[in-house]
Amino acid sequence: xxxxxxxxxxxxxxxxxxxxxxxxxxxxxxxxxxxxxxxxxxxxxxxxxxxxxxxxxxxxxxxxxxxxxxxxxxxxxxxxxxxxxxxxxxxxxxxxxxxxxxxxxxxxxxxxxxxxxxxxxxxxxxxxxxxxxxxxxxxxxxxxxxxxxxxxxxxxxxxxxxxxxxxxxxxxxx
Amino acid sequence: xxxxxxxxxxxxxxxxxxxxxxxxxxxxxxxxxxxxxxxxxxxxxxxxxxxxxxxxxxxxxxxxxxxxxxxxxxxxxxxxxxxxxxxxxxxxxxxxxxxxxxxxxxxxxxxxxxxxxxxxxxxxxxxxxxxxxxxxxxxxxxxxxxxxxxxxxx
Numbered sequence: 001x002x003x004x005x006x007x008x009x010x011x012x013x014x015x016x017x018x019x020x021x022x023x024x025x026x027x028x029x030x031x032x033x034x035x036x037x038x039x040x041x042x043x044x045x046x047x048x049x050x051x052x053x054x055x056x057x058x059x060x061x062x063x064x065x066x067x068x069x070x071x072x073x074x075x076x077x078x079x080x081x082x083x084x085x086x087x088x089x090x091x092x093x094x095x096x097x098x099x100x101x102x103x104x105x106x107x108x109x110x111x112x113x114x115x116x117x118x119x120x121x122x123x124x125x126x127x128x129x130x131x132x133x134x135x136x137x138x139x140x141x142x143x144x145x146x147x148x149x150x151x152x153x154x155x156x157x158x159x160x161x162x163x164x165x166x167x168x169x170x171x172x173x174x
Numbered sequence: 175x176x177x178x179x180x181x182x183x184x185x186x187x188x189x190x191x192x193x194x195x196x197x198x199x200x201x202x203x204x205x206x207x208x209x210x211x212x213x214x215x216x217x218x219x220x221x222x223x224x225x226x227x228x229x230x231x232x233x234x235x236x237x238x239x240x241x242x243x244x245x246x247x248x249x250x251x252x253x254x255x256x257x258x259x260x261x262x263x264x265x266x267x268x269x270x271x272x273x274x275x276x277x278x279x280x281x282x283x284x285x286x287x288x289x290x291x292x293x294x295x296x297x298x299x300x301x302x303x304x305x306x307x308x309x310x311x312x313x314x315x316x317x318x319x320x321x322x323x324x325x326x327x328x
Contacts, residue, residue: 014237019229043248107226129224161216
């Protein structure tokens with residue numbers, strides 16, 4: 001990987017890292033700060049990277065650690081609902097979603113429950129569900145065993161399910 | 175298949191992973207077990223609905239602007255680090271020189287060279303018995319090796 005390719009890789013991963021950071025910290029400015037810090041560190045260590053897979057693992061790992069640090073500093077997550085930035089756009093604003101209020105409420109409830117997960121459960125859920133990474137990739141990023149990641153993912157789904165049941169979003173078993 | 179086993183494989187099943195045999199077993203179990211069927215449907219529902227959560231992205235120009243800032247900051251950082259590295263290297267060099275001169279004084283140098291000559295001439299400043307005494311705390315084999323080495327050819 002040559003130095004001149006840094007920009008290429010940066011543009012390839014900036015939005016991915018932003019997506020993870022945003023979902024973790026729920027704040028645009030903080031997510032952008034995290035992306036900047038991630039790539040600043042990557043830039044400093046650019047000569048040490050030997051392969052793209054290692055580079056992406058490194059980026060995700062730094063992003064996760066910085067998000068953890070941020071959440072610990074803030075001690076709570078804050079939600080910015082007014083995303084009025086001109087250059088932010090939603091990737092999947094399906095018309096069904098926008099029209100169907102009930103559907104939107106369900107999605108909002110699920111989003112809230114994702115934010116109620118523990119830090120570890122949340123990051124595993126985000127990397128698996130939204131980034132569509134494999135268990136092996138997540139295990140490398142978080143430096144955990146694959147079995148642990150699988151169990152954490154199951155627990156996160158189970159927790160969301162239980163909370164949605166309690167709220168009546170999901171019907172209880174008969 | 176038992177419910178516990180199904181729970182371990184349910185996510186792979188949702189993602190259409192795993193072998194055909196397992197998939198068949200899971201399907202059979204889901205038809206019979208209401209509790210697992212409910213778990214499967216709920217997980218599927220949560221994952222499908224989660225995909226509808228908007229993923230916000232930034233315009234490429236936005237990131238390009240940030241890139242300039244990152245590279246500039248990165249360069250400043252390397253410029254700042256250079257004097258630090260040079261300082262540390264000079265410190266290590268000076269420190270090791272002082273340490274070496276303290277330990278390796280001309281007097282000690284003389285003693286060491288005399289000892290070397292004595293060993294070379296087989297005129298050791300200690301007897302074999304003494305050596306055994308000092309090497310007593312070692313393992314027998316190790317001590318023997320050292321003694322053999324020193325007294326080799328005596």
